[in-house]
Ligand SMILES: Nc1ncnc2c1ncn2[C@@H]1O[C@H](COP(=O)(O)OP(=O)(O)O)[C@@H](O)[C@H]1O
Protein backbone atom coordinates (compact mmCIF):
# COMPACT_ATOMS: atom_id res chain seq x y z
CA UNK A 1 0.00 0.00 0.00
CA UNK A 2 1.26 3.42 -0.77
CA UNK A 3 0.69 7.14 -0.38
CA UNK A 4 -2.73 8.69 -0.91
CA UNK A 5 -3.74 9.65 -4.42
CA UNK A 6 -1.35 11.98 -6.17
CA UNK A 7 -1.03 12.66 -9.85
CA UNK A 8 2.04 11.20 -11.54
CA UNK A 9 4.53 9.14 -9.64
CA UNK A 10 4.61 8.78 -5.89
CA UNK A 11 7.53 10.42 -4.11
CA UNK A 12 9.41 11.14 -7.34
CA UNK A 13 9.84 7.44 -8.19
CA UNK A 14 9.30 6.00 -11.64
CA UNK A 15 5.67 5.01 -11.98
CA UNK A 16 6.50 1.63 -13.47
CA UNK A 17 9.24 -0.88 -14.31
CA UNK A 18 9.06 -4.39 -15.68
CA UNK A 19 11.56 -7.27 -15.93
CA UNK A 20 10.32 -10.06 -18.17
CA UNK A 21 12.01 -13.19 -19.48
CA UNK A 22 10.92 -13.59 -23.08
CA UNK A 23 10.42 -11.46 -26.19
CA UNK A 24 6.80 -12.49 -26.60
CA UNK A 25 5.83 -11.14 -23.18
CA UNK A 26 7.90 -7.99 -23.81
CA UNK A 27 6.09 -7.36 -27.10
CA UNK A 28 2.72 -7.78 -25.39
CA UNK A 29 3.68 -5.59 -22.46
CA UNK A 30 5.01 -2.55 -24.33
CA UNK A 31 1.69 -1.31 -25.82
CA UNK A 32 -0.16 -2.05 -22.57
CA UNK A 33 2.40 -0.02 -20.58
CA UNK A 34 2.13 2.84 -23.05
CA UNK A 35 -1.64 2.76 -22.76
CA UNK A 36 -1.28 3.08 -18.99
CA UNK A 37 0.83 6.19 -19.57
CA UNK A 38 4.17 4.55 -18.71
CA UNK A 39 7.36 4.71 -20.73
CA UNK A 40 8.08 1.53 -22.67
CA UNK A 41 11.79 2.08 -21.98
CA UNK A 42 11.02 0.77 -18.48
CA UNK A 43 10.01 -2.60 -19.92
CA UNK A 44 13.25 -4.58 -19.52
CA UNK A 45 14.19 -8.06 -20.56
CA UNK A 46 15.78 -10.05 -17.77
CA UNK A 47 13.37 -11.53 -15.24
CA UNK A 48 13.57 -11.56 -11.48
CA UNK A 49 17.36 -11.78 -11.12
CA UNK A 50 17.79 -8.72 -13.27
CA UNK A 51 15.16 -6.90 -11.23
CA UNK A 52 17.05 -7.65 -8.01
CA UNK A 53 20.34 -6.41 -9.49
CA UNK A 54 18.82 -3.24 -10.87
CA UNK A 55 16.84 -2.33 -7.78
CA UNK A 56 19.80 -2.88 -5.49
CA UNK A 57 21.45 0.14 -7.10
CA UNK A 58 18.49 2.33 -8.08
CA UNK A 59 15.20 3.68 -6.73
CA UNK A 60 12.24 1.33 -6.80
CA UNK A 61 9.30 2.14 -9.07
CA UNK A 62 5.72 2.52 -7.80
CA UNK A 63 4.62 -0.57 -9.69
CA UNK A 64 7.00 -3.42 -10.48
CA UNK A 65 6.21 -6.28 -12.83
CA UNK A 66 8.55 -9.28 -12.49
CA UNK A 67 8.70 -12.50 -14.43
CA UNK A 68 9.34 -15.60 -12.27
CA UNK A 69 9.57 -18.01 -15.25
CA UNK A 70 13.32 -18.54 -14.98
CA UNK A 71 13.39 -18.66 -11.22
CA UNK A 72 14.21 -22.05 -9.65
CA UNK A 73 12.84 -21.00 -6.27
CA UNK A 74 10.30 -18.22 -6.84
CA UNK A 75 9.43 -17.78 -3.18
CA UNK A 76 12.99 -17.34 -2.04
CA UNK A 77 13.72 -15.05 -4.99
CA UNK A 78 10.71 -12.89 -4.19
CA UNK A 79 12.02 -12.57 -0.64
CA UNK A 80 15.41 -11.48 -2.02
CA UNK A 81 13.58 -8.93 -4.12
CA UNK A 82 11.83 -7.63 -1.02
CA UNK A 83 15.22 -6.92 0.53
CA UNK A 84 16.24 -4.52 -2.24
CA UNK A 85 12.81 -3.12 -3.04
CA UNK A 86 11.81 0.06 -1.20
CA UNK A 87 8.63 -0.08 0.88
CA UNK A 88 5.54 1.05 -0.95
CA UNK A 89 6.28 -0.61 -4.29
CA UNK A 90 3.37 -2.65 -5.59
CA UNK A 91 4.79 -5.87 -7.04
CA UNK A 92 2.97 -7.93 -9.64
CA UNK A 93 4.49 -11.25 -10.72
CA UNK A 94 4.00 -13.32 -13.83
CA UNK A 95 5.04 -16.95 -14.08
CA UNK A 96 4.27 -20.37 -15.46
CA UNK A 97 3.93 -22.44 -12.28
CA UNK A 98 0.30 -23.24 -11.68
CA UNK A 99 0.43 -24.13 -8.00
CA UNK A 100 -2.06 -22.77 -5.57
CA UNK A 101 0.33 -23.14 -2.61
CA UNK A 102 2.99 -21.10 -4.37
CA UNK A 103 0.36 -18.51 -5.25
CA UNK A 104 -0.75 -18.29 -1.63
CA UNK A 105 2.83 -18.07 -0.32
CA UNK A 106 3.68 -15.37 -2.84
CA UNK A 107 0.64 -13.34 -1.80
CA UNK A 108 1.62 -13.72 1.85
CA UNK A 109 5.09 -12.40 0.92
CA UNK A 110 3.42 -9.18 -0.12
CA UNK A 111 2.85 -9.67 -3.82
CA UNK A 112 -0.10 -7.74 -5.22
CA UNK A 113 -0.96 -10.34 -7.86
CA UNK A 114 0.34 -13.38 -9.75
CA UNK A 115 -0.56 -13.75 -13.42
CA UNK A 116 -0.23 -17.21 -14.90
CA UNK A 117 1.24 -17.60 -18.40
CA UNK A 118 -0.09 -17.67 -21.05
CA UNK A 119 -2.25 -14.58 -20.63
CA UNK A 120 -3.91 -12.08 -22.93
CA UNK A 121 -3.09 -8.35 -23.19
CA UNK A 122 -6.51 -7.69 -21.55
CA UNK A 123 -5.59 -9.81 -18.52
CA UNK A 124 -2.27 -8.02 -18.26
CA UNK A 125 -4.00 -4.63 -18.48
CA UNK A 126 -6.50 -5.62 -15.80
CA UNK A 127 -3.81 -6.72 -13.37
CA UNK A 128 -1.80 -3.53 -13.91
CA UNK A 129 -4.91 -1.35 -13.58
CA UNK A 130 -5.72 -3.05 -10.29
CA UNK A 131 -2.18 -2.41 -9.10
CA UNK A 132 -2.60 1.24 -10.04
CA UNK A 133 -5.93 1.48 -8.24
CA UNK A 134 -4.36 -0.16 -5.18
CA UNK A 135 -1.57 2.39 -5.27
CA UNK A 136 -4.07 5.22 -5.46
CA UNK A 137 -5.92 4.18 -2.34
CA UNK A 138 -5.22 6.01 0.90
CA UNK A 139 -2.63 4.31 3.10
CA UNK A 140 -3.89 2.04 5.85
CA UNK A 141 -1.77 3.88 8.39
CA UNK A 142 -2.81 7.23 6.98
CA UNK A 143 -4.79 9.08 9.65
CA UNK A 144 -7.15 10.24 6.91
CA UNK A 145 -7.95 6.65 6.00
CA UNK A 146 -9.99 6.19 9.14
CA UNK A 147 -12.26 9.03 8.17
CA UNK A 148 -15.07 7.82 5.97
CA UNK A 149 -15.46 9.39 2.57
CA UNK A 150 -17.93 12.25 2.60
CA UNK A 151 -19.84 12.91 -0.58
CA UNK A 152 -21.88 16.11 -0.76
CA UNK A 153 -24.23 17.28 -3.48
CA UNK A 154 -24.98 20.99 -3.74
CA UNK A 155 -28.22 21.87 -5.55
CA UNK A 156 -29.84 25.24 -6.13
CA UNK A 157 -33.57 25.80 -5.90
CA UNK A 158 -33.10 28.03 -8.94
CA UNK A 159 -30.32 29.22 -11.23
CA UNK A 160 -28.23 32.10 -9.91
CA UNK A 161 -28.85 31.48 -6.21
CA UNK A 162 -25.14 30.76 -5.69
CA UNK A 163 -24.96 26.97 -5.92
CA UNK A 164 -21.62 26.96 -7.71
CA UNK A 165 -20.26 29.60 -5.36
CA UNK A 166 -21.15 27.46 -2.35
CA UNK A 167 -19.98 24.19 -3.96
CA UNK A 168 -16.62 25.63 -4.99
CA UNK A 169 -16.09 27.28 -1.61
CA UNK A 170 -17.02 24.11 0.25
CA UNK A 171 -14.58 22.09 -1.86
CA UNK A 172 -11.92 24.73 -1.31
CA UNK A 173 -12.34 24.70 2.46
CA UNK A 174 -12.38 20.89 2.68
CA UNK A 175 -9.17 20.65 0.68
CA UNK A 176 -7.20 23.72 1.69
CA UNK A 177 -8.26 24.33 5.27
CA UNK A 178 -9.26 20.80 6.32
CA UNK A 179 -6.54 19.00 4.44
CA UNK A 180 -8.92 16.52 2.81
CA UNK A 181 -8.19 15.18 -0.62
CA UNK A 182 -11.23 16.52 -2.42
CA UNK A 183 -12.85 16.03 -5.82
CA UNK A 184 -15.13 18.74 -7.18
CA UNK A 185 -17.47 17.36 -9.82
CA UNK A 186 -19.22 20.07 -11.81
CA UNK A 187 -22.14 18.30 -13.47
CA UNK A 188 -23.29 21.35 -15.39
CA UNK A 189 -21.81 19.83 -18.52
CA UNK A 190 -22.52 22.74 -20.86
CA UNK A 191 -22.56 25.82 -18.66
CA UNK A 192 -20.54 24.81 -15.58
CA UNK A 193 -18.57 27.55 -13.84
CA UNK A 194 -16.42 25.46 -11.50
CA UNK A 195 -13.31 25.77 -13.67
CA UNK A 196 -13.99 29.36 -14.67
CA UNK A 197 -14.40 30.51 -11.09
CA UNK A 198 -11.08 28.90 -10.13
CA UNK A 199 -9.30 30.29 -13.18
CA UNK A 200 -8.73 26.85 -14.69
CA UNK A 201 -9.29 25.31 -18.10
CA UNK A 202 -12.15 22.80 -17.81
CA UNK A 203 -10.59 20.32 -20.26
CA UNK A 204 -12.58 17.44 -21.73
CA UNK A 205 -12.50 15.18 -18.70
CA UNK A 206 -16.19 15.09 -17.97
CA UNK A 207 -17.23 14.82 -21.61
CA UNK A 208 -14.82 11.92 -22.10
CA UNK A 209 -16.22 10.22 -19.02
CA UNK A 210 -19.79 10.60 -20.29
CA UNK A 211 -18.82 9.30 -23.73
CA UNK A 212 -16.86 6.30 -22.40
CA UNK A 213 -18.12 5.33 -18.95
CA UNK A 214 -16.40 1.94 -19.18
CA UNK A 215 -13.03 3.69 -19.24
CA UNK A 216 -13.56 5.39 -15.89
CA UNK A 217 -11.02 4.02 -13.43
CA UNK A 218 -8.34 5.33 -11.10
CA UNK A 219 -6.01 6.09 -13.94
CA UNK A 220 -8.68 7.88 -15.94
CA UNK A 221 -9.54 10.27 -13.15
CA UNK A 222 -5.87 10.85 -12.44
CA UNK A 223 -5.44 12.01 -16.01
CA UNK A 224 -8.75 13.77 -16.56
CA UNK A 225 -8.92 15.87 -13.42
CA UNK A 226 -7.49 19.34 -13.10
CA UNK A 227 -5.64 20.43 -9.96
CA UNK A 228 -6.90 23.54 -8.21
CA UNK A 229 -4.62 23.18 -5.21
CA UNK A 230 -2.52 20.39 -3.67
CA UNK A 231 -5.59 18.62 -2.40
CA UNK A 232 -8.35 19.77 -4.72
CA UNK A 233 -9.04 18.32 -8.16
CA UNK A 234 -11.82 19.31 -10.48
CA UNK A 235 -13.69 17.36 -13.11
CA UNK A 236 -15.77 19.47 -15.43
CA UNK A 237 -16.47 20.27 -19.05
CA UNK A 238 -17.52 23.11 -21.28
CA UNK A 239 -19.38 20.93 -23.74
CA UNK A 240 -20.48 22.41 -27.04
CA UNK A 241 -23.98 23.82 -26.83
CA UNK A 242 -24.70 22.01 -30.09
CA UNK A 243 -24.30 18.66 -28.37
CA UNK A 244 -26.97 17.42 -26.00
CA UNK A 245 -25.84 15.09 -23.22
CA UNK A 246 -26.39 11.55 -24.44
CA UNK A 247 -26.05 9.30 -21.46
CA UNK A 248 -28.06 7.05 -19.23
CA UNK A 249 -26.09 8.48 -16.31
CA UNK A 250 -23.77 5.49 -15.84
CA UNK A 251 -20.76 7.79 -15.97
CA UNK A 252 -22.02 9.88 -13.04
CA UNK A 253 -22.41 6.80 -10.93
CA UNK A 254 -19.00 5.40 -11.95
CA UNK A 255 -17.27 8.68 -11.24
CA UNK A 256 -18.68 8.82 -7.75
CA UNK A 257 -17.49 5.25 -7.18
CA UNK A 258 -13.96 6.12 -8.25
CA UNK A 259 -13.92 9.31 -6.21
CA UNK A 260 -14.92 7.34 -3.15
CA UNK A 261 -11.81 5.19 -3.59
CA UNK A 262 -9.37 7.95 -4.47
CA UNK A 263 -10.47 10.98 -2.42
CA UNK A 264 -11.55 11.84 1.11
CA UNK A 265 -14.39 14.08 -0.03
CA UNK A 266 -16.50 14.59 -3.12
CA UNK A 267 -18.44 17.79 -3.77
CA UNK A 268 -20.95 17.68 -6.62
CA UNK A 269 -22.20 20.91 -8.14
CA UNK A 270 -25.53 19.56 -9.35
CA UNK A 271 -27.84 21.37 -11.75
CA UNK A 272 -31.38 20.73 -10.56
CA UNK A 273 -32.47 19.25 -13.90
CA UNK A 274 -30.17 16.34 -13.12
CA UNK A 275 -32.55 15.27 -10.37
CA UNK A 276 -35.23 14.73 -12.98
CA UNK A 277 -33.08 13.07 -15.63
CA UNK A 278 -30.71 11.06 -13.43
CA UNK A 279 -32.41 10.54 -10.08
CA UNK A 280 -29.87 7.88 -9.04
CA UNK A 281 -27.14 10.51 -8.98
CA UNK A 282 -27.90 11.27 -5.32
CA UNK A 283 -28.43 7.65 -4.34
CA UNK A 284 -25.20 7.42 -2.34
CA UNK A 285 -24.38 10.93 -1.17
CA UNK A 286 -23.90 11.55 2.54
CA UNK A 287 -25.03 15.16 2.50
CA UNK A 288 -27.17 17.32 0.26
CA UNK A 289 -26.98 21.09 0.47
CA UNK A 290 -29.99 22.93 -0.93
CA UNK A 291 -29.00 26.48 -1.77
CA UNK A 292 -31.88 28.91 -1.90
CA UNK A 293 -32.85 32.53 -1.85
CA UNK A 294 -35.66 33.83 0.32
CA UNK A 295 -38.18 34.18 -2.48
CA UNK A 296 -41.55 32.68 -3.22
CA UNK A 297 -40.28 30.72 -6.23
CA UNK A 298 -37.37 29.33 -4.25
CA UNK A 299 -39.65 28.36 -1.37
CA UNK A 300 -41.82 26.35 -3.75
CA UNK A 301 -38.86 24.54 -5.24
CA UNK A 302 -37.17 24.03 -1.90
CA UNK A 303 -40.32 22.25 -0.69
CA UNK A 304 -40.40 20.11 -3.81
CA UNK A 305 -36.73 19.20 -3.50
CA UNK A 306 -37.00 18.30 0.18
CA UNK A 307 -39.93 16.09 -0.72
CA UNK A 308 -38.02 14.50 -3.61
CA UNK A 309 -34.96 13.84 -1.46
CA UNK A 310 -37.00 11.86 1.02
CA UNK A 311 -37.85 9.26 -1.56
CA UNK A 312 -34.70 9.34 -3.70
CA UNK A 313 -31.90 10.04 -1.23
CA UNK A 314 -33.25 9.09 2.16
CA UNK A 315 -29.71 8.19 3.30
CA UNK A 316 -28.53 11.77 2.88
CA UNK A 317 -28.41 14.49 5.50
CA UNK A 318 -30.01 17.60 4.12
CA UNK A 319 -28.86 21.14 4.87
CA UNK A 320 -30.72 24.22 3.70
CA UNK A 321 -28.56 27.25 3.01
CA UNK A 322 -30.13 30.62 2.28
CA UNK A 323 -27.67 32.60 0.21
CA UNK A 324 -27.43 36.26 -0.78
CA UNK A 325 -29.52 37.17 2.23
CA UNK A 326 -30.16 40.88 2.66
CA UNK A 327 -31.58 42.23 5.84
CA UNK A 328 -33.81 44.72 4.08
CA UNK A 329 -36.01 44.12 1.06
CA UNK A 330 -36.65 40.47 1.75
CA UNK A 331 -39.34 38.98 -0.46
CA UNK A 332 -40.09 36.50 2.33
CA UNK A 333 -38.90 36.62 5.93
CA UNK A 334 -36.78 33.82 7.32
CA UNK A 335 -39.56 32.84 9.66
CA UNK A 336 -42.16 32.52 6.90
CA UNK A 337 -39.74 30.64 4.70
CA UNK A 338 -39.00 28.20 7.50
CA UNK A 339 -42.69 27.71 8.25
CA UNK A 340 -43.35 26.92 4.64
CA UNK A 341 -40.56 24.37 4.27
CA UNK A 342 -41.33 23.01 7.74
CA UNK A 343 -37.78 23.04 8.91
CA UNK A 344 -35.07 25.46 9.92
CA UNK A 345 -32.70 27.07 7.51
CA UNK A 346 -29.32 25.76 8.65
CA UNK A 347 -27.11 28.55 7.40
CA UNK A 348 -27.84 32.12 6.27
CA UNK A 349 -25.08 33.47 4.01
CA UNK A 350 -25.30 37.25 3.69
CA UNK A 351 -25.40 39.08 0.38
CA UNK A 352 -21.80 40.17 -0.15
CA UNK A 353 -21.38 41.57 -3.66
CA UNK A 354 -17.92 42.99 -2.91
CA UNK A 355 -16.40 39.65 -1.96
CA UNK A 356 -18.28 37.90 -4.78
CA UNK A 357 -16.90 40.39 -7.33
CA UNK A 358 -13.41 40.15 -5.86
CA UNK A 359 -13.52 36.34 -6.08
CA UNK A 360 -14.61 36.50 -9.72
CA UNK A 361 -11.87 38.99 -10.60
CA UNK A 362 -9.15 36.95 -8.91
CA UNK A 363 -10.44 33.59 -10.17
CA UNK A 364 -10.65 32.32 -6.61
CA UNK A 365 -13.26 30.60 -4.49
CA UNK A 366 -15.31 33.15 -2.53
CA UNK A 367 -13.91 31.86 0.77
CA UNK A 368 -10.38 32.25 -0.57
CA UNK A 369 -10.86 35.78 -1.90
CA UNK A 370 -12.62 37.04 1.22
CA UNK A 371 -11.26 34.92 4.03
CA UNK A 372 -12.52 37.11 6.84
CA UNK A 373 -15.84 38.11 5.27
CA UNK A 374 -19.08 37.21 7.04
CA UNK A 375 -20.15 35.18 4.02
CA UNK A 376 -17.00 33.05 4.31
CA UNK A 377 -17.63 32.58 8.02
CA UNK A 378 -21.04 31.13 7.20
CA UNK A 379 -19.65 28.80 4.54
CA UNK A 380 -17.09 27.60 7.11
CA UNK A 381 -20.05 26.76 9.39
CA UNK A 382 -21.57 24.80 6.53
CA UNK A 383 -18.29 22.91 6.07
CA UNK A 384 -18.44 21.89 9.73
CA UNK A 385 -21.96 20.58 9.25
CA UNK A 386 -20.94 18.61 6.18
CA UNK A 387 -17.93 17.14 7.97
CA UNK A 388 -20.27 16.12 10.78
CA UNK A 389 -22.52 14.21 8.39
CA UNK A 390 -22.65 10.52 9.04
CA UNK A 391 -23.75 8.01 6.48
CA UNK A 392 -27.34 6.94 6.81
CA UNK A 393 -30.23 8.28 8.80
CA UNK A 394 -32.56 11.14 8.22
CA UNK A 395 -31.91 14.45 9.80
CA UNK A 396 -34.25 14.54 12.78
CA UNK A 397 -35.34 17.99 11.70
CA UNK A 398 -36.90 16.46 8.58
CA UNK A 399 -38.85 13.80 10.41
CA UNK A 400 -42.57 13.64 9.96
CA UNK A 401 -42.88 16.18 7.19
CA UNK A 402 -43.47 13.77 4.32
CA UNK A 403 -47.26 13.88 4.27
CA UNK A 404 -47.84 17.54 4.64
CA UNK A 405 -44.96 19.20 2.89
CA UNK A 406 -46.58 19.76 -0.48
CA UNK A 407 -49.88 20.74 1.05
CA UNK A 408 -48.06 23.27 3.07
CA UNK A 409 -47.08 25.25 0.02
CA UNK A 410 -50.59 26.55 -0.52
CA UNK A 411 -50.84 27.49 3.16
CA UNK A 412 -47.55 29.23 2.83
CA UNK A 413 -48.85 31.66 0.22
CA UNK A 414 -51.03 33.13 2.93
CA UNK A 415 -47.89 34.46 4.59
CA UNK A 416 -47.39 36.77 1.64
CA UNK A 417 -48.84 40.24 1.60
CA UNK A 418 -51.78 40.75 -0.76
CA UNK A 419 -50.97 41.13 -4.45
CA UNK A 420 -51.59 44.86 -4.32
CA UNK A 421 -49.33 45.33 -1.31
CA UNK A 422 -46.70 43.21 -3.02
CA UNK A 423 -46.67 45.39 -6.09
CA UNK A 424 -46.04 48.42 -3.92
CA UNK A 425 -43.21 46.74 -2.04
CA UNK A 426 -39.65 47.66 -3.02
CA UNK A 427 -38.01 44.99 -5.18
CA UNK A 428 -34.85 43.21 -4.02
N1 LIG B 1 -23.40 35.54 -0.96
C1 LIG B 1 -23.31 36.17 -2.11
N2 LIG B 1 -23.33 37.52 -2.17
C2 LIG B 1 -23.25 38.15 -3.35
N3 LIG B 1 -23.14 37.56 -4.54
C3 LIG B 1 -23.11 36.22 -4.55
C4 LIG B 1 -23.19 35.46 -3.35
N4 LIG B 1 -23.15 34.15 -3.70
C5 LIG B 1 -23.05 34.10 -5.04
N5 LIG B 1 -23.02 35.32 -5.56
C6 LIG B 1 -22.93 35.71 -6.97
O1 LIG B 1 -24.12 35.28 -7.61
C7 LIG B 1 -23.85 34.93 -8.97
C8 LIG B 1 -24.40 33.56 -9.26
O2 LIG B 1 -23.67 32.62 -8.48
P1 LIG B 1 -23.44 31.12 -8.95
O3 LIG B 1 -22.71 30.47 -7.83
O4 LIG B 1 -22.87 31.05 -10.30
O5 LIG B 1 -24.95 30.64 -8.97
P2 LIG B 1 -25.61 29.29 -9.52
O6 LIG B 1 -24.55 28.25 -9.59
O7 LIG B 1 -26.65 28.97 -8.52
O8 LIG B 1 -26.21 29.63 -10.85
C9 LIG B 1 -22.34 35.02 -9.14
O9 LIG B 1 -22.05 36.22 -9.76
C10 LIG B 1 -21.82 35.01 -7.72
O10 LIG B 1 -20.62 35.71 -7.59
Ligand SMILES: [Mg+2]
Nearest residue numbers: 163164188193
Ligand atom coordinates in the same frame (compact mmCIF):
# COMPACT_ATOMS: atom_id res chain seq x y z
MG1 LIG C 1 -23.87 27.08 -11.25
